[in-house]
Amino acid sequence: MNKVILALGIMFVFTGGAFAQQSGLNLKSRAAIIFDAQQGHALYSKNIDAIMPIASITKLMTAMVVLDAQLPMAEEITIDSADIDVHKNTRSRLRVGANLTRQELLRLALMSSENRAAAALARAYPGGIEVFMAAMNNKAFELGMGNSYFVDSTGLRSANVSTARDLVKMVEAAYGYDIIRKFSTTGTYAVDPADNGRNIQFTNSNSLVRSGNWQIGISKTGFLNEAGRCLVMQANITGKPIIIVLLDSFGKNTRSGDANRIKKWMEASLARKRSS
Numbered sequence: 001m002n003k004v005i006l007a008l009g010i011m012f013v014f015t016g017g018a019f020a021q022q023s024g025l026n027l028k029s030r031a032a033i034i035f036d037a038q039q040g041h042a043l044y045s046k047n048i049d050a051i052m053p054i055a056s057i058t059k060l061m062t063a064m065v066v067l068d069a070q071l072p073m074a075e076e077i078t079i080d081s082a083d084i085d086v087h088k089n090t091r092s093r094l095r096v097g098a099n100l101t102r103q104e105l106l107r108l109a110l111m112s113s114e115n116r117a118a119a120a121l122a123r124a125y126p127g128g129i130e131v132f133m134a135a136m137n138n139k140a141f142e143l144g145m146g147n148s149y150f151v152d153s154t155g156l157r158s159a160n161v162s163t164a165r166d167l168v169k170m171v172e173a174a175y176g177y178d179i180i181r182k183f184s185t186t187g188t189y190a191v192d193p194a195d196n197g198r199n200i201q202f203t204n205s206n207s208l209v210r211s212g213n214w215q216i217g218i219s220k221t222g223f224l225n226e227a228g229r230c231l232v233m234q235a236n237i238t239g240k241p242i243i244i245v246l247l248d249s250f251g252k253n254t255r256s257g258d259a260n261r262i263k264k265w266m267e268a269s270l271a272r273k274r275s276s
Contacts, residue, residue, distance in 0.1 A: 025265045027258045030228065030248035033164045034262055037172060037234065037241040043266075048164040051147050052247050055222030056113045056205075057167065057230050058155030060174045060184075063110055065135045066102070066121050067177055073103040075124075079193070083119040087156045088224070092116040093200050098193030108191070110183040111209075112202040113221060115154045122153035129153075143169045158226035164245040171232050171243050175218050184219045185209050206231065208256055214263070217241070221255070231255040237263055238270045 031047040042048075079098040094100070094116045100108075105121050108114035125132040136150040148162035148170075162170070174180045187210045190199035205221040208214050215236040222230035228248035235242055244262055249255040 025261065027246070027261060028249055028251070028254045029246040029258050030250075031164045031245075032247070032258065033168060033243075033245045034266075035168045035243040035245075037175075037243050039240075043242075044262075045164070049147070050247075051161050051163055053158040053224055053227035054155065054160055054162045054167070054247065055224040055227040055230050056115075056118075056155040057162070057170075057220050057222040057232055058150060058153065058160045059109050059113065059118050060170055060180065060218075060220050060232070061136050061139060061150060062118050062121060062153040063106055063180050063183075064174055064177065065132060065139055066106060066125070067179060068135075068139070069125065071102060071125075073101065073106075075102050076100065077102055077105060077120050077124045079116055079120055080123065082123055083116040085115050085119075085154070085156055090115055090156065093202075094193060099195065100191060100193050104191050106179070107183040107186060107189055108202055110180060110220065111186045111189060111204045113205045114202070115156060118154040119152075140166075140170075143173050145169055155222055156224070158224055164247055167232055167245045167247075168243050171218060171234055171245070175234050181218050185216050206233070206256075208233070208259060229255045231259060233259065235263075237266045240266075242266070 025044055027046060031050050031052060033042055033048050034044040035042050076099050079094050079096050081096050092115060105117040109118040109121060122129050122132040132153060133150060140148045145166040148166045151157050151159045186204060188201060188203050190201045192199050204210060206219045209216055209219055217234040219233045228250055231246045233244045244259060246255045246258050249258060
């Protein structure tokens, strides 16, 4: 019931005209929104209803579905050949035969955007991948994400689509999970998948998490050629919980640049209010 109310509340604010473009902020991302989660309204928006591929932003939904099922986090899962990416042929340091706990896989999927980890989580779900995909789309429906659709747990397929408007709802829902907040903002983490004392170090795919200049509550990056560089975050800026969604940033550092522009824009706005 609370989820339905949340979704309707956000929809009401958006359709009430609070998402008009603001002057003084020039973002390079093709679609973007800055949402004040405390007040429940948008401070800035750009192409928020454009349906676009979201790449590894998908993994936030993957994490929620895994956690909703209350599966044993200490259970070991073996990386299988079925987890290899045959769509984009991306690389992974998790070799076939590697053993990790469900908790370790979830952390790597969220913080380092590890595709084999996300694939293994779906494969090991009760009922398998098809049941997992149905659960992802059911979860999107529950959250009121009417323009979103998921076809895999990794985000490697460009048919995983959403809008900036819908992703605000997904980020706000994901923020309600302690584990997602913790794992998505982990700076670095090491695992020993071969159990031979040789750790493999992973780092967070969002450099802002490691910068020390941000108070980030939840984070997820994404990239595909079809999707461009994507970033979603919940962060404390000028004392407010702010949700940022940036889709299809064309340059390698553009999504981080846009996020920093947003932070400076909000800080400058607060400074002007205090001085007036």
